Amino acid sequence: MISTSFRDVWHSLVYVCPVTGAFFNGVFLLALALSIFLQSIERFVHVEPIESPVMVLIVGVVGLTLNIISAIIVHGETVKWMR
Numbered sequence: 001m002i003s004t005s006f007r008d009v010w011h012s013l014v015y016v017c018p019v020t021g022a023f024f025n026g027v028f029l030l031a032l033a034l035s036i037f038l039q040s041i042e043r044f045v046h047v048e049p050i051e052s053p054v055m056v057l058i059v060g061v062v063g064l065t066l067n068i069i070s071a072i073i074v075h076g077e078t079v080k081w082m083r
Contacts (some may be wrong), residue, residue, distance in 0.1 A: 050056055
């Protein structure tokens with residue numbers, strides 16, 4: 001006999017929902033990576049001149065700085081949590 005009580009259904013959903021969510025996140029990430037890859041190939045084939053290279057450099061440096069700061073913060077929190 002197959003049990004279909006609320007508790008059984010709930011316990012099965014507790015395990016199925018994260019797996020399903022992870023699957024769709026992975027599919028979305030793969031599609032996004034493929035799209036970025038194809039756009040980068042197109043940019044190499046059809047080169048467009050950069051109108052303001054200084055602005056590109058400034059945005060790149062600001063982005064790199066913020067990524068380094070966030071990595072330091074996250075790394076520090078991870079080390080505290082693991083102790």
